[in-house]
Amino acid sequence: MFYTILTVIYILMLVVITVMVVWHMFETESFTDKLIGALMLVFLILRIFLIK
Amino acid sequence: MKKLWLLLGVIVLSFALVSCGGDDGPTPPDEKKVDLELAETFISLAKDKEIYLTTVGQADIDIVQNILETATELIEDEDFVRDHMLTANEVNNGSIVFMVTGTSGKGLGAASTDVGAETNRAKAFADKAKAGDITLIVLHVGGEARRGSMSDPVLNAACPGADLMLVVEDGDKDNLFTNFNKNEGIPLYLFSKATKMVPAFAKLFE
Amino acid sequence: MQLSKKQKGILYSSCFIILALILTFWSGKNFYDFAHYETEFAIREDVVTRIEKFSKYSPRLKGTVGDSDIYVIEGAEPGPSVLIIGGTHPNEPAGQLSSTLLLENLTVERGTVFIITEANRSAYTHSHPQEASIQYFGIETPYGVRTFKFGSRATNTNQQWPNPDVYVHRTSGQKLSSVDTRNLNRSYPGSENGTYTERVAYAITECIRQNNITITIDLHEASPEYQTINTIVSHNRKEALKIAAQTTLMMELNDVNIRYEESPQNLHGLTHRELGDYTDTLAFLLETSNASQGKIRGAFTEELVLNGSDKFYDKALEKGIGKILYAPPVSLDERVARHVYTIYEIIQAYNKYYGTEQLGELKVNGFPGYQDVLTNGIGHYLKEIKK
Numbered sequence: 117m118f119y120t121i122l123t124v125i126y127i128l129m130l131v132v133i134t135v136m137v138v139w140h141m142f143e144t145e146s147f148t149d150k151l152i153g154a155l156m157l158v159f160l161i162l163r164i165f166l167i168k
Numbered sequence: 169m170k171k172l173w174l175l176l177g178v179i180v181l182s183f184a185l186v187s188c189g190g191d192d193g194p195t196p197p198d199e200k201k202v203d204l205e206l207a208e209t210f211i212s213l214a215k216d217k218e219i220y221l222t223t224v225g226q227a228d229i230d231i232v233q234n235i236l237e238t239a240t241e242l243i244e245d246e247d248f249v250r251d252h253m254l255t256a257n258e259v260n261n262g263s264i265v266f267m268v269t270g271t272s273g274k275g276l277g278a279a280s281t282d283v284g285a286e287t288n289r290a291k292a293f294a295d296k297a298k299a300g301d302i303t304l305i306v307l308h309v310g311g312e313a314r315r316g317s318m319s320d321p322v323l324n325a326a327c328p329g330a331d332l333m334l335v336v337e338d339g340d341k342d343n344l345f346t347n348f349n350k351n352e353g354i355p356l357y358l359f360s361k362a363t364k365m366v367p368a369f370a371k372l373f374e
Numbered sequence: 375m376q377l378s379k380k381q382k383g384i385l386y387s388s389c390f391i392i393l394a395l396i397l398t399f400w401s402g403k404n405f406y407d408f409a410h411y412e413t414e415f416a417i418r419e420d421v422v423t424r425i426e427k428f429s430k431y432s433p434r435l436k437g438t439v440g441d442s443d444i445y446v447i448e449g450a451e452p453g454p455s456v457l458i459i460g461g462t463h464p465n466e467p468a469g470q471l472s473s474t475l476l477l478e479n480l481t482v483e484r485g486t487v488f489i490i491t492e493a494n495r496s497a498y499t500h501s502h503p504q505e506a507s508i509q510y511f512g513i514e515t516p517y518g519v520r521t522f523k524f525g526s527r528a529t530n531t532n533q534q535w536p537n538p539d540v541y542v543h544r545t546s547g548q549k550l551s552s553v554d555t556r557n558l559n560r561s562y563p564g565s566e567n568g569t570y571t572e573r574v575a576y577a578i579t580e581c582i583r584q585n586n587i588t589i590t591i592d593l594h595e596a597s598p599e600y601q602t603i604n605t606i607v608s609h610n611r612k613e614a615l616k617i618a619a620q621t622t623l624m625m626e627l628n629d630v631n632i633r634y635e636e637s638p639q640n641l642h643g644l645t646h647r648e649l650g651d652y653t654d655t656l657a658f659l660l661e662t663s664n665a666s667q668g669k670i671r672g673a674f675t676e677e678l679v680l681n682g683s684d685k686f687y688d689k690a691l692e693k694g695i696g697k698i699l700y701a702p703p704v705s706l707d708e709r710v711a712r713h714v715y716t717i718y719e720i721i722q723a724y725n726k727y728y729g730t731e732q733l734g735e736l737k738v739n740g741f742p743g744y745q746d747v748l749t750n751g752i753g754h755y756l757k758e759i760k761k
Contacts, residue, residue, distance in 0.1 A: 122536060141387040145379070154390035161398045166532045168405045168500070226636070230619030274602070277638030278610060313601075313633055363627045 127164055134160045200346065202337050202358045206371045210332060210355070213303060214372040218263040219248035224290040224322050225268070226252060226275025228310050231362055232268045235309075239369035252279055256292035256302075264303040267293055267330075269323050270314030270339070283318050287325045294329025305372075306330035308345070309362040311338035320344070330354050336362055408509050409499035409530075413470075413522055415445075415491055416478045416757035423448040431584065432566055432577035439533060440496045440574050444581060445477050445489045453485030454588035454724065454736040457655070458717060459578065459645070461492040462558050462592060464525025465502065467511065467679060468662050468709035469593035471522065471752055475714060475742070478757040483737035488587060494558040494574060496533045498525040507666070511676045515753040524666075524679060528556035534570040544568060546642040559592070560643035563652040582653045588733065589617075589724060590655045592645040593713050595664035598687060598702045602661055606634040606716060609650025609657040613728065617656060620723035621716060630715060630744055656724070660716050662709040665702045670695075680706050711747035 137160065141153040162168040221236065223229040233250060236242060244250050251258075259265055267290070276282055297304035306326050308314065315323075327333060327348045335345045337358045349356035359365050377385065417425070426444040429436035442461075460473025473491045480487055492498055501507045501524065512519040531537070534556055541555040542548070544565055554560040556571050564575030582590055596603050608618035618634035625632045637646040637657075650657040665671055665682040672686045683703035689695075691702070718741040729735035742755055 126535070138391065141390065142384060145383060147386065150383075150387050150390050153387075154394040157391065157394040158398045158401065161395075162402055162405070165402065167402045167409070228619075228633075230615045230634070231622055234616070234619045234623055272635050274607070274635040274638045274641075277640050278636045280639070310633060311631075361626050363623055 123166075127166075130160055130164045134164065200337060200340070200358055202360050203364050204357060206357065206368050207355075211371050212374050213332070214264045214305075215374065217303065218260055220254055220259055220263055220265045221248055221250045221268070222254035222265065223252055223268040223275075224286045224293075224326060225271030225314070225319055226279045226281065226286070227268070227270045227272035227314055229268045231309050232266060232307055235362060235365050236266065236369055239366045240373045242373075253281070253289075255289060256296045259293075259296070259302055261301045264305065265293060265297075266305045266307060267326060269306055269308045269319065269326055270310035271318040271322060272314075273318065276318075283321060287321045290322050290326035291329075294326055297329040297331060303331050304329055306333045307365075308333070308335045308339045309365070311336050312341055315339055315342070315344070327354060328352060333357070334359065334365055334368060336360070404509075405500070408501075408523070411510075411521075411523060413492070413498070414520070414759045415474055416759050417445070418478065418757065421447055421481055422477075426581075428574065428577035428581075430577075431580035432564075432573045434566065435573055435577060438570075439499060440494070440529075440570060442490060442492050442495045442574075442577075445491070447480060447482045447487045447489070449482035449484045449486065449737065451484040454728075454733040455486040455488065455585060456589040456591065456717075456721060456736060456738070457488040457490070457578075457582060457587045459490050459493050459590065459592040461490065461498070462494055462645075463527045463594060464492075464494065464498045464523065465505075465507065465527050465667060466593075466595035466664055467522065467524060468595050468664065468706060468713055471513070471706065472593050472710045472713035472717075474522075475710060475747075475752060475755050476717070476740075479742065479755055480738055480740040483739065484734065485588075485736040485738070486585075487738060488581065488585070490578070493578065494529060494571070496529040496570065496574070497527065497556075497558070498523050499532070500526050500530045502526045502528070505674065507674050508676050508679065511679050513753045513756060514751070515756045515758075517756075517758040520753070520756055520759075528553060529558070529571045529574075531556070537569075543642045544572065545648075548640075548642040550643075554643070557643075559594070559645060562643055562645055562648035579649065579652060582649060582655050587653075587655050588736070589720065590645065590649050590657045591717055591720060592649075592657070592659045594659060595662050595667060595709065597668035598663045598665055598704075599668060599670065600661075602635060603663040604632050604712070605661045606632060606720075607637055607646045607659040607661070608634055609637050609646050610639070611650055611656060614650065614656040614658065616727055617720055617723040618658065620726065621719040624719045624722065625715065628744070630712065632712070632716065658720060660713055662712050663702065663704045664709065665704070682706070682709075707748055707751050710752050711742075711744045714741060714747060715744040717741075 137153050141150050242248050296302050333356045335358055345356050348354045422445050424446050427441050429441045435441045458473050460469040473489050477489045508524050510521050512521050537555040539552050541550045561571045561575035563579040565572040566576050606618045608614045622634045646657050646659040649655055665684050666679050670686050670690050671684045682705050687702045725735040
């Protein structure tokens, strides 16, 4: 992997966003929001681990 | 009443469509003769003249130079002048100019010029040749790929003044060069490949 | 048991999260395996003199994915040299396949041949988003199927992020789109401490400079509707243009259509421009026609990459839509045959005009003929991978 300080900041931001998405999935009553949150999780996690 | 007029209109239009193109069908083009030997008139045409090699369109000049050097063993700067941006003013009366046509977008960029400027340059050579001051040989070796909106304006400026056109057949699919030959009497020789021009060049310098 | 609304919500969210994790793991494994798959090349130990790394010339690449191999084949006598660059754009398979074929077949009598098969290894770790491209394609050989990767045109953002909205070419100040920041063929001459892609470009430039490589040939492909296919793009140096013209003529004589173009002065970052300007090498770039890069194509299949056949291109040709100069389908065999034959003629042209000069001739053997590659297929010339 090729890291710079910006990569670290970027990943931290993604982790925070992911936590917020998961929190929102549990907080919201909207079924659609839960589904969209789940789809977003796929991309967010892949990005956190720099797989895609 | 309205329906009657509509019906009448449709019938009239149908006749108009049917009456278009009254011929029996397209006339097959005459088969073009390629790779012919140059006629007697052209033998030694270039001999004892100052020789210039240029391009209008900034493409394929190296190919023609290669053919020229293969056919004649002439050496650049010693026996002939090669100049991408040669102008008609720079050429002495009595000279022979080999003008390579066919436009390259990359070549235009490399030479910082454009189609308009190349067309003007070509026209100046054509005018000088028409006035009898120089002998102008127009070449097109790039085939169909060197035809189109960037090349054709230059060709239309250059060909009317040519004393001889040497063209690779693939570049004449729409008969542009053949039409200059038929309509304006500009001598034309078609070749199946650029390398087939070598004997023609040899004859020009015999 | 009746669940409350809140409990149902928690249940659904948990199920979706588990589903998301399954999808993430499944797709992630696929992407990870692709990124880490190492394409194999048959290295003839009795022929290949040494294998160098990009990091020899660009030290900051050491230990990173972009630290590609440079295969060096030295002849018994010193003489001129040629560098063949494949894999600059991993979505242009003929480049890599041609350089691989030559790596596994050439022998050198006099002079040196340098071969790169994966110029931008970072670009081989991913594919271009939204192209739905295949990940792998296979070439049948007498020893079984050899698997090659179909990657992306650009460096992976895992190696190079963030990228500016406007790419300013370092040495010329030319402005290009952001995506070209990760395009190796807009990054030359490169920079030792620049972006990741610039460091890769720097490695290749320094390899040429330090080894005084005489001729450099960069292998590419383009969509059938691109006007510069079946073309040699040559640096403006007189010697290079002379070689390009002679190559064109010789190939035409043997019924292989090709033309040459001069490198435009105002387009920067490419091999045919910068390598010629910043080193003494005679720089050429070769293009063939690749339907999988086209915008008219339909489904992206292995068949499309290998055979170049696509029903939408057939329809476009039939209806005369667009100026598609050279009719597809053009198979990968034909594209590789063209590249290999062009390289052969470039060397012959160099020897014809400059072989009597101080360096002498470059004597390289083992080029399969154009018709032979068409008839036998690329796989016929690929060697067994010995473990």
